[in-house]
Amino acid sequence: MRQEIVLEWFDQNKRDLPWRRTTPWGVMVSEFMLQQTPVQRVLPVWEKWLAKWPTPRDLAKAKRSEVITDWGRLGYPRRALRLHESATIIARDYKNAVPNDLTDLRSLPGVGEYTAAAIAAFAFNQSTLVLDVNIRRLFARVIDGVEFPTPSPSQIERRLRAELIPADGAKWAAATMEFGALVCTSKNPDCADCPLKRQCGWRKAGYPKSESVRNSQAWVGTDRQCRGVIVQALREEKKMTTRRVQELWHDSSQVEQALKTLIADGLIETTGKSFRLPN
């Protein structure tokens, strides 16, 4: 994969997001808010929070009720409480400075694998392995030639993606994430104007030529609950191991066949766009 193509695209097309020019605390607040929440909805709330609580200690002094209220309609309000809790720990144990060490970051409530790597990269310019949904989808398509990544990253995926990181790893993380968010999107990717079209494995593998092809693969990208139902059916009724199901994940023709069998046996139902278990 030609990293320069994405890096140059990023230079020309990146959005001017406020958390790209702020303090480590500002980055951390943005990462909490952006967990499962679109950028556009986060923007106004982030501005308000940084103006009101410019450092961890400021937030730590706030009441829970106020924290929840000011979370607005971002959703998953438990994130606000975890951020509040993390702020308290940072003020008390880290002299009010967001830690730059991956292990320290990971120990904070609400900071998982992704968020720790993202803060280290975007707040401290470290070359960490950042794998969010946008980056994973981009690599799944260009490198693996499939429309969607697996539900969660495997060890082999981590290793292969780590090998791609160029000298400026922080810029690489931001660039690939932005590319996945603006060009290689989940629903209607802008393949016509994509600078990676010539080397895209998904395109070489056939790309979505028709609705029927798309539908046969659609379940792979459906939500976790729906995937869980199908995986459970495949495992229990077809005596498949988890490993076998994972292998099928990347082979749409076998997935299609397996799904047809499940439907024929009445084990699952389809509405054309998704799947469910019969009552």
Next chain:
DNA sequence: AAACCGGGGAC
């Protein structure tokens, strides 16, 4: 691995 999170919003 799957459910759940004091979800929310576009469609």
Next chain:
DNA sequence: GTCCCAGGTTT
């Protein structure tokens, strides 16, 4: 109702 969204934690 379905799907998406810069995920994390718990069982």
